Amino acid sequence: MTPPTQGYGAIVLLVLALGAFGAAAWRVVQLYRLLRLGAADDRADHLGQRLRDELLIYLGQRKLFKRPYRIRGLGHALIFWGFLVITWGSADLLLRGILGRHMPFTDTVWYQWVLDLFAAAVLVSVVVAWIRRALVHPPHMHVAAQGYVILALIGSLMLTLLTFEAAAVASMRGGPSSVDLMASRPxxxxxxxxxxxxxxxxxxxxxxxxxxxxxxxxxxxxxxxTKHLHIITTIFNVGLRKETPRGALALIPDIESKETFGAATIRDFSWKDLLDGYTCTECGRCSDSCPALATGKPLDPQKIVLDVRSQLLTEGPKLLVDPTAATTPPPRWVGSKPDELWSCTTCAACVEACPVTIEHIDKIVDMRRWLTMNEGDVPPEAQRSLTAIERAGNPWGQPPDTRADWAKGLGVPTFAEKPDAEYLYFVGCAASFDRRNQKVAGALVRILRAAGVSFAILGTEETCNGDPARRIGNEYLWQMQAQQNIQTFKKYGVRKVIASCPHCFNTIANEYGQLGGEYEVVHAVQLVKRLVEEGKLKLKDGEAPRELVAYHDPCYLGRHNGIYDEPREVLAGIGGVEVVEVRPHHRERGFCCGAGGGRMWMEEPVGQRVNHKRVDQIISVRDLMATDGATVSKVASGCPFCLIMLDEGVGAKGVQEELKPVDVLELVASRVEVSA
Amino acid sequence: MKILVCAKQSPDSTVRVKVAGDGKSVDAAQITWAISPYDEYAVEMALERKDADASTTVAVVSLGAARAKDSLRQALAMGCDEAILVSGPGADALEGLAVARALAKVALEAKPDVVLCGRQASDDDQGLVGAALAEALGWPHVATITKFAPADAGAGSVNGIDVWKEVEGGHEVWRATGPVVLTVQKSEKEPRYPSLPGIMKAKKKEIPEKDVASLGIDASLPRPEMVKMEPPPSRGGGKIMKDGDAKQTAQELARLLREEAKVL
Known part of the structure; x- marks a missing residue:
């Protein structure tokens, strides 16, 4: 096609294009300078994985297609892929209009057909998106006038594109003309x-x-x-996302020499946190999946991200003009939102849901760090648990010399008694002190014995791994706890660790490395699966009647560490047991029990209790199955905190007799065949 | 306003206390020490005054073994301005009256407007020192208080102090003029969590030490003496009755309660 830019047209177009791109570039430079206000954060690792993310998450739109957004995700993907094709075409139009040159492939029949089909697909998607926003108000999507204008702009781009293409085709009817033939007839x-x-x-x-x-x-x-900036920033946000394990929080190195801790101002957030703000498209998927928001708490993960952005855009320019503005009181807006911050269970449902890989938890914990360490501003119950960890080495404040009492009479050796043990069983505070969870520790001991695993515990030398402290924001206490355990591990030459608690597992496996503690760490369920596969652990076949067991995904096994299949396979391998999924809140959409992020030790006075909502979900699945005559009699989990929360939940709902919370390990232990 | 808080170091509430071999003292091995809880409320109450009026200064004094310095650092980390340790041989063995006399010397030197003590220590539960300190100083004393505030908010020295005191079914407000000793029931808020910068600052702070011998306490005064210390008897295992129907179980239960437990 010959563009209609004869005569002065090309010059007019050149001036317009220079003006437009100049204005855009000016704004982008400004945004970049604002971004540079953020703190350092090295993301130059895992280059191969980053490339893979670009291909799958950015180009492939993988996270857009997550349950339950598959259709909506397809709509977005069509607009996105269409945009890629059409942007190529737009560059071609400008090149042709100004210089008379063209972009590669744009003269080919296949490109013109692809362009034509995508333009139509985008147009349809835009209309559907418009109707959805206007008629079916998405619960947590931030729908403002801007969104409609953007949709209208995209729509008009497609309409004008299809119109001039149609005109080019139409012009052929009158024979050859000054417009080139659109011979490909898209x-x-x-x-x-x-x-x-x-x-x-x-x-x-x-x-x-x-x-x-x-x-x-x-x-x-x-x-x-606009928020539509995400079409550019997502490239960087995806490519620069956290590639260390999701469950690992960042270390504050050399903490004793620091003067402030965590994040209270936009300078304290990392540049990546600020980039997250630029990238948020206000789609609300994080909020859709947040257990705190779903139970009436003041936390809205989307708002956290948008607050960071609005702080940057309102306070940032002042700091750019006058760098000494840092000495004036910083925007201490963090202190105004403690109830939001303390509502987070760090369950990672938001992180999992975000299509553009925004990292919500790290921001929330960074702000908690400021509240806790800088201000000493902690909810009283959380403070008690922190003080208990400091003084007694466990968040319940139980006498530390009773830590190994659960093992009395079980003949479990300590490392001091059996220094050549292959595995350390890191029991954790819950299984050491909580009566219900002590039975789970006992179950694991039976399993390990039956499989002939060489193991020992640390006894009273074990101390809290530090997870609650770190997630409540007391990084200093976490480091002290971690270092103490690492020292003890070193003393006994520990290399392999079994944890029955996903929080212990996550911290030792993913975080102790930050302080030099590198171990081969397995969650007990992973080990059981391996022992069964290797034939070392034999489970009695089910002469027992068929038993339906619902499985509840602990966040720190599932979303934080990707351990979804092993517990299900272990359960299914127990004779007679059939795994029931708590649809749709299973696997990566699992719903938190409410105890993560230090919430185990905090009161929950606002809204519905998270564990009650979770138990409601399980009960409704049970009731649905019951209509088919099937009886779900147990709900299994792999986390001591989940077990405590589920126990409380079924009690409150009065179903403790019919729907018994258990640990997967207990079910395994009840079928263990002890060879002579 | 100038406040002096007396804080005793005692075994932390998470510790399972064991009787030492001599049968009349606590086994000090493996004990985590902390500020006695009522004294911690006293520290918090003093700091709440400081929050309300920045010109307030809070000093904290502890009398006891050298390790009490750690607890003083805790108080400094919470926000106290200065700390004084009274220690030396025999300091941790002084009984209440002698402790009160020693603290009185410190108070006379520090010249506070208000002296705060916890209502009693968590280890001996004597509840003596606060009242005895008031007596030794010749100052008035109000017990089991929950709040205090300057009666006259005018500039300059404090003309009077209003004191809220818990009583059965309500509270009373008392007014004290001049220096006063208050023993604390509970602060308005839970004792604060020290910030990390506070902890770091407290680590570097100098804590002056006074030798208890230099205070001239007469050790020959009459004093009670600990004779014996015993833990509570250990609880026997419970009995679970599983067999039999409800009627049989009830009859068996009644029999056991009457004949074995002897409570019926």
């Missing part, structure tokens, strides 16, 4: 072309062409000022 344009009389084709072509190009340029100017 299908949608061909379908529309009869609407345009041949005589008016050249005029329509010119008007639609200019309208299209003007919209492209207008969009370019406006884009960096």
């Amino acid at each position: 299908p949608v344009a061909a379908l529309l072309s009869p609407l345009i009389p041949a005589s008016a084709a050249i005029g329509v072509f010119a008007v639609a062409w200019w309208a299209h190009v003007a919209t492209v340029l207008g969009f370019a100017v406006w884009l960096p000022n």
Whole structure:
């Protein structure tokens, strides 16, 4: 096609294009300078994985297709892929219009067909998206006028594109013309072309062409000022996402020499936190999945991200003009939102749900760090648990010399008694002090014995791994706890660790390395699966009647560490046991029990209790199964905190007799065959 | 306002206390020490005054073994301005009256407007020192208080102190003029969590030590003496009755309660 830029047209277009891209570039530079206000955060690791993420998450739109957003995700993916194809075409239009050159492939029949089909697909998706926003108000999507304007702009881009293409096709009806033939006859344009009389084709072509190009340029100017900026920032946000294990929080190195801790101002957040703000598209998927928000707590993960952004955009420019503004009181907005911050269970449902890999938990914990360490501003119950960890080495404040009492009479050796043991069983505070969970520790001991695993415990030399302290924001206490355990591990030459608690597991496996503690760590369920596969652990076949067991995914096994299959396989391998999924809140959409992030030790006075909602979900699945005559009699988990929360929940709902919370290990232990 | 808080170091509430071999003292091995809880409330109450009026200064004094310095650092980390340790041979063995006399010397030197003590220590539960200190100083004393505030908010020295005191079914407000000794029931808020910068600052702070011998306490005064210390008897295992129907079980239960437990 010959662009309608004869005469002064090319010059007009050149001036417009320079103006538009200049304005956009100015804004982008400003945004970049604001980003540089953030604290350092080295993300130059895992380059191969980062490339893979770009291909799968950015280009492949993988996270858009997560349950339950598959159809909506397809709509987005069509607009996105269409945008890639059409942006190529837009560059081609500008090149042709200004220089008379063209982008590669744009003359090929296949490109013109692809362009044409995507333009139509995008147009349809935009209309559906518009209707959805207007009629079916998405619960947590932030729907503002801006969103409609963006949709209208995209729609008009597609309409003008299809119009001038149709005009080009139509112009062929009157024989050769000054417009080149659209000989490829792309299908949608061909379908529309009869609407345009041949005589008016050249005029329509010119008007639609200019309208299209003007919209492209207008969009370019406006884009960096809107949430639509995500089409650019997502490239970086995905490519620079945290590639260390999700469950690992960042270390504060050399903590004793620091003067402030955590994040209270935009300077304290890392540049990546600020980039997260630029990238948020206000889709609300994080909020959709947040257990705190779903139970009436003041926390909204989307708002956390947007608050960081609005702080940056309002306070940042002042800091750019006057760098000494740092000495004036910083925007201490963090102190105004403690109830939001303390509601988080760090369950990672938001992180899992975010299509553009925003890291919510790290921000929340960073702000908690400021509250806890800088201000000493901690909810009283959380403070008690921190003090208990400091003084007694466990968050319940139980006498530390009773830590190994659960093992009395079981003949469990300590490392001091059996220094050549292969595995350390790191019992954890819950299984050491909580009566219900002591039975789980006993169950694991039976299993390990039956499989002939060489293991020992640390006895009273064990101390809290530090997870609650770290997640409540007391990094200092976490480091002290971790170092104490690492010292003890070193004393006994521990290399392999078994944890029955996912929080112990996560901290020792993913975080102790930050302080030099590198071990081979397994969660007990993983080990059981291996022992069964290797034939070392034999489970009695089920002469027992068929038993339906619902499985509850602990967040720190599932979302934080990707351990979804092993517990299910272990359960299914127990004769007679059939695993029931708590749909739709299973696997990566599992719903938190409410105890993570230090919430185990905090009161929950606002809204519904998270564990009650979780038990409601399990009960409704049980009731659904019951209509088919099937009886779900147990709910299994792999986490001591989940067990405590589920126990309380079934008690409160009065179903403790019919729906018994158990640990997977207890079910395994009840079928263990002890060889002579 | 100038506040002096007396804080005793005692075994932390998470510790399972064991009787030492001599049968009349606590086995000090493996004990985590902390500020006695009522004294911690006293520290918090003093700091709440400081929050309300930044010109307030809070000093904290502890009398006891050298390890009490750790507890003084805790108080400094919470926000106290200065700390004084009274220690030396025999300091941790002084009984209440002698402790009160020693603290009185410290108070006379520090010249506070208010002296705060916890209502009793968590280890001996004597509840003597606060009242005895008031007597030794010749100052008035109000017990089991929950709040205090300057009666006259005008500039300059404090003309009077209003004191809220818990009583059965309500509270009373008392007014004290001049220096006063208050023993604390509970602060308005839970004792604060020290910030990390506070902990770091407290680590570097100098804590002056006074030798208890230099205070001239007469050790020959009459004093009670600990004779014997015993833990509570250990609880026997419970009995679970599983067999039999409800009627049989009830009859068996009644028999056991009457004949074995002898409570019926």
